[in-house]
Every structure is written in C-alpha cells, then in structure tokens.
Amino acid sequence: MVWSPADERFQENLEAAKAYYEQRWTLCAPRSATMLGRPVGQWLSNLRRPGALEGHSEWETALREVDDDWNPSWSPEWQRHYAVVREILAEESILAYVEPGVTVHGMDIGKWLARQRTPEVWAALTGGQRECLEVISVIPLAPAPGPETAASRPRRP
Template sequence: MVANWVSFNVIDTERQDWARGWTALKRFTEREGHARVPYGHKEPPGPYPLGQWVAEQRRAYRAGQMTGPRARRLEKLGMVWSLADERFQENLEAARAYYEQHWTLCAPRSAVALDRPVGQWVSNLRRPGALDGHPEWKAALEEIDPDWNPAWPADWQRHYAALRELVRDEDQADVLPGVTVHGMDVGQFVQRNRQHTVWTGLMDEQRERLEQLGITPLPPEQQTPAKARKAASGAFERGIAALAQYKARTGSVGPISRTHTEVLPDGTEVKLGVWIMNQKGRRAKLTPDKLQQLAALGLNWAAE
C-alpha cells in the first residue's frame, strides 16, 4: 500500500511534471529553432516557467541525477548542457571563417567574422589562465591554427601568415616593399626582418619560419639604405627586360603564372609572375617613367 501510494503521489507526479516541461520545451524549440531558453521565460499556455525548468535540468545533469533516456530526449531537442561551451562553439565557427580568409587566428582586436567580434574573443583567450579547465577548447583552436597563440607578437604572425600564403608556390619570398595583403605591407615586412639588427632579435622559431620561405638576413654590404635602393632599381630593369623578352616570345603579357621564371640571355633568372605582382602592388610608389615602361609593354593597369 505504501509503495503504491508513493508511486501514485510522488513518482507518477514527478514524471507528469517532467513530461509537461519537455512538452513546453518542444513547443519552444519548434517555434524558436533552438533550446536556449532564458531563465525568466514562461511558455504559454499557462504560462509555464520553462526557463527555470531548463535550468533545473542542467543542474540535475551536472549532478549526475538525470537518467540516460531523459538526457537523450532533451538532446534531441537541442538541449545545451553548458552555455559556455555553446558560446565557445559559436565563436569558434566565426574564428574558422576568419582563418579561411586570413590564414591566421592572430586577428586584430577589431576583427569581425560572421557578425562576431572574433578578434577580441581570441585576444581574451590568450590571457593567462583563460583556458584553464578547458583543454578541449585549446585543442580546437590549435586544430584550426597551431600558431593561434604565438610566443611572439600577434602582428608579426599576421604579416608572416599573409606572406606565407602569398608565396605558397614559390621557392622563396621574393617580395618587394609596397606589396600588400589585406592592407599589410608584406614586402616591407620581409625587408625589415632581413636587417641584421632585427634578424638577431627574432626568436629561433621565427627565424625558422622565415628561412622555410627562403628569407635570410641581408649580407653586410646590403644593409645600407642606399645600396638597397640601388639593388631595387636593378631589379626593376631586370624585370622590364624579362617582360619584354616574354612578350617577344609569346606575343602577349598575360596572364603570367605567379610561378613562371624567365631566364635572361646572361643567365639571370627573373620570377616574372612575382615581379609583375610586386609592381602592381606598389603602383602608387612607382615613378611616372617606370609606369610608362610597364604600360608600353602592355600592362594596362600601369596606364590607368
């Protein structure tokens, strides 16, 4: 008799109350498309205190007081047991979208992707202790970008990632100042890091990354700005000669593959595709005489 009384007045009532909450959550998810119920929300008709009921289910789940069948029924409705995990996954999708466009998660703090402040979010996660207790978050970020939290400045990593993508199919990063990617002057980045005083101040891992792109420190005789300008001038003349030779042989000047190398009569190799890209990137800094030479060979953008 006692068992029957308990079953009827306690257990069955509890089951009915749980079923009532599940039904209200089902109505909510069908209407709203998610199961993120605000704590103060009351679901009509009634109104039923659905927000409080959902919070109680989360508490029971964390305490190990919820049966497997109930947990699975709630999960089928899209139940999120941890709101922090849900927010992380939503921001992670935005971070992934940013990486696909910029090849790095070292985004500036103002960066936005999928309408989310991904730059500030990743910056916050770099703070000491931000990932304590969440090794799975750290693993998820590293899966997208192993260098998401480098030991060197994030700005350096942004420039390096842009340079790496720019010269992906090249033997070395032969990029002149003025070539920009996403508004960053990667040519200037190369020139600056090749300077002896800067190179020696880099971490070993930074130098290794640059060397993998074929970037090495300048020899002592090329450290002075005057000699560097002279070398750049000679590079332009060699590029013009290579472009003229290519046009004479093929009858046109494009499109030229970024990987194409033209060999001059004296044996000098000119990466013509990269050279043209460099000139176009620094068009605003070219002298009228140089622009005229480029336009005369058929590069229409030089005459615009």
C-alpha cells in the same frame, strides 16, 4: 541539447574564427576584427590571456586544429604578417621576391619582409620566429661591409 552555455558560445565563436582563418590565414586577428557578426578578434585576444583557457584544454585543442600558431610567444601583429608571406610564398614554385609596397589585408608585407631580413632585425627575432622564416626559405641578408681600414687594404710591393 546544450550541456553548457559556455561551450555553446565557444563553438559559435570557433565557427567565426574558422571563417576568419579561411580569409586571413591566421587566428592572430586584431582586436577589432569581426566575422559572421561576432567580435572574433576580441574573443581570441581574451583567450590568449594567461589562464584564460585553464580547465578548457579541449578549447585550446580546437583552436590549435584551426591554427597551430593561434597564440604565438611573439606578437600577434608579427604573426599576421608572417601568415600572409607564408601563404603568398606557398603559392609560388620558387621563392618569390615580395617588394616593399605589396599590400595584403592592409599590411605592407613587402616592407615587413625586407625589414625581417636585415641583420639587426634578424638578430632580434626569437629562435621560433627565425625558424618560421627559414621554413619558407626566408634568410637574412648578408651584413653590409664595413668601411675599409688601412690594415685591411692589400699592400703594394
């Protein structure tokens, strides 16, 4: 017996979201994403809107059980890239080097990863984003040395 048509629709969409997560490692699906014949990307995007889950804490709990980062405070696009890098590095026993041009699910994750490690981009990331990267042993590159000045050159005796 169906107690609520809204709950039934949620459960059907949740099954599609679970299937999407199994393939893509994240629930930060692009709006155009579909799974099991359902517009899972649009559905998740709608649920991320402020107030969309008001009165439905059990729905949010169900989504967090699938992917704790289903609704990050940063962009879903960043989270999609991160999820792929996280899964690839989890399969390696040591930190792997992912070169630019390595493409997964249509995303150049090598280029994305290289960009995240640059000092300018690293500084612009939120604390949560940096923490996510550090958990998978991704750290920023050292800043490039600046031009040598006369004051910094060693003096000859």
